[in-house]
Amino acid sequence: MKIFFRLLSALFILTPLVAPSVSTQPALASGESRTARHFDSIKTRPLLLAAFLREMPKGGDLHNHLSGAIYAESFIKWGAEADACLDTATMSAIPCRAGTISMKDVVANPVIYRAVIDAWSMRNYELSGQSGHDHFFDTFGKFGYAGNDRAGDMLAEAVGLAARDNVLYLELMMTPDEGRVAGLGRKIGWNSDFATMRNRLLAEGLRDSLKVAVSGLNRWEGRMRELLNCSGAGGGEGCDIPVRYLYQVGRGLAPEMVFAQILAGFEMAELDPRFVGFNLVMPEDYPVPIRDFTLHMEIINFLRPLYKKAHISLHAGELAPGLVPPDELCCHIRQSVELGHAERIGHGVDVAYEDDPFGLLKLMADRNVMVEICLTSNEVILGVTGQHHSLHLYQAHGVPTALATDDEGVSRIDLTHEFVKAVRDHGLSYLDLKAMARTSLEHSFLPGKSIWSDAKSFTLVPECSGNTLGSAKQTPSCKAYLEANEKARLQWELEKRFGEFEGGS
Numbered sequence: 001m002k003i004f005f006r007l008l009s010a011l012f013i014l015t016p017l018v019a020p021s022v023s024t025q026p027a028l029a030s031g032e033s034r035t036a037r038h039f040d041s042i043k044t045r046p047l048l049l050a051a052f053l054r055e056m057p058k059g060g061d062l063h064n065h066l067s068g069a070i071y072a073e074s075f076i077k078w079g080a081e082a083d084a085c086l087d088t089a090t091m092s093a094i095p096c097r098a099g100t101i102s103m104k105d106v107v108a109n110p111v112i113y114r115a116v117i118d119a120w121s122m123r124n125y126e127l128s129g130q131s132g133h134d135h136f137f138d139t140f141g142k143f144g145y146a147g148n149d150r151a152g153d154m155l156a157e158a159v160g161l162a163a164r165d166n167v168l169y170l171e172l173m174m175t176p177d178e179g180r181v182a183g184l185g186r187k188i189g190w191n192s193d194f195a196t197m198r199n200r201l202l203a204e205g206l207r208d209s210l211k212v213a214v215s216g217l218n219r220w221e222g223r224m225r226e227l228l229n230c231s232g233a234g235g236g237e238g239c240d241i242p243v244r245y246l247y248q249v250g251r252g253l254a255p256e257m258v259f260a261q262i263l264a265g266f267e268m269a270e271l272d273p274r275f276v277g278f279n280l281v282m283p284e285d286y287p288v289p290i291r292d293f294t295l296h297m298e299i300i301n302f303l304r305p306l307y308k309k310a311h312i313s314l315h316a317g318e319l320a321p322g323l324v325p326p327d328e329l330c331c332h333i334r335q336s337v338e339l340g341h342a343e344r345i346g347h348g349v350d351v352a353y354e355d356d357p358f359g360l361l362k363l364m365a366d367r368n369v370m371v372e373i374c375l376t377s378n379e380v381i382l383g384v385t386g387q388h389h390s391l392h393l394y395q396a397h398g399v400p401t402a403l404a405t406d407d408e409g410v411s412r413i414d415l416t417h418e419f420v421k422a423v424r425d426h427g428l429s430y431l432d433l434k435a436m437a438r439t440s441l442e443h444s445f446l447p448g449k450s451i452w453s454d455a456k457s458f459t460l461v462p463e464c465s466g467n468t469l470g471s472a473k474q475t476p477s478c479k480a481y482l483e484a485n486e487k488a489r490l491q492w493e494l495e496k497r498f499g500e501f502e503g504g505s
């Protein structure tokens with residue numbers, strides 16, 4: 001926060017902003033308005049804006065694929081350490097065989113090294129000869145092998161990025177069972193009777209596969225803490241960031257495998273509180289997700305009443321005119337909300353092209369469904385940006401929104417970059433960004449109640465009303481409320497950081 005304090009002090013010396021009458025205002029509100037004025041003075045100056053927004057507290061990153069969060073340089077290093085090789089025809093990491101080159105040689109050769117970074121990320125994708133969409137989705141198959149057994153290292157990298165960005169919370173998407181659950185689905189095969197499918201998967205040991213996944217996660221988190229130096233004096237950077245997981249279902253797989261993974265998403269949340277829900281991933285425009293979209297929603301609709309704990313966030317509307325035939329734009333977001341019980345929607349870019357778009361926006365606002373807004377991802381994959389992006393529609397119609405990274409390593413961004421982009425491409429104000437940071441924690445899947453009785457006007461719950469937001473000492477009722485509710489505790493911490501950032505406490 002040092003940079004901002006310096007900027008703010010300079011502003012105070014030059015401009016006496018606090019008139020005597022303002023001193024009767026609550027300190028935090030005055031800090032907030034001073035900060036908003038400072039923001040307005042720098043919002044067209046990219047470097048000052050970036051420095052300011054990096055220090056700004058950002059709530060949670062709720063749409064973040066763990067493997068996509070990793071920068072290509074790390075995959076190259078891990079590939080070299082694992083004695084993997086590069087197939088130069090496909091630019092993919094693979095086991096060594098004739099005609100491949102060692103990843104160690106890739107590290108030693110700057111010309112190949114830079115080509116691998118370009119192939120494994122969106123750097124210079126305009127020169128690749130591929131569309132952004134194709135280049136993006138192809139990266140995962142290229143670097144995947146180099147990331148084998150490095151999930152703990154990936155966690156440390158994602159958390160490290162969050163820490164340097166003043167992000168307070170991460171919900172990471174991953175498939176922790178290393179293909180076992182999809183394999184069970186393949187083994188039992190498809191049956192259109194969902195109850196029979198579920199019974200057979202459970203009888204075949206789906207829960208045992210998930211227990212193995214839990215021990216894997218324990219190991220990975222141990223490795224993450226080691227890399228972040230969490231047991232050292234004072235704890236390492238990022239060790240205090242709570243991380244939760246969403247079980248990642250591959251919607252492009254065969255129906256029996258998708259069924260098994262959706263079931264695993266529900267089961268995992270019952271088994272381990274670190275898993276707070278699930279999400280369906282893979283390109284929404286691929287043939288299988290297009291063909292089976294409604295079927296997947298029906299599977300979720302069938303399983304939902306059988307489970308209490310799992311939350312649901314669904315990629316939907318990561319589409320644009322021309323990417324698919326017009327009919328395919330009809331209804332993925334609506335089906336995800338109505339049939340798929342989505343509490344959050346990932347992307348939601350094509351909402352204006354769905355049937356009855358304004359009815360859908362009203363439905364989302366009424367049901368308080370939040371949209372995870374991934375601006376860079378939408379620009380590079382779909383070519384959608386500025387006024388063509390649906391962000392302003394959601395905000396105009398009262399649908400909650402929060403900024404998220406999607407795949408910060410592949411896109412070579414971070415959450416600060418997305419905040420900058422929201423200002424420069426969409427004209428968002430400081431208060432808009434602050435509202436989105438608060439909204440991200442409000443709609444996180446952390447357990448417990450919120451500090452807000454109304455999360456649109458940011459009105460405190462009765463237990464905490466009268467307390468200064470984020471203050472270290474609270475009234476007994478507020479203290480008890482925060483102790484009882486993990487979500488509220490983190491929201492209080494966000495308010496504390498806003499107080500520090502705005503210099504108002």
Ligand SMILES: [Zn+2]
Binds near residue numbers: 346406
């Ligand atoms: Zn995504």
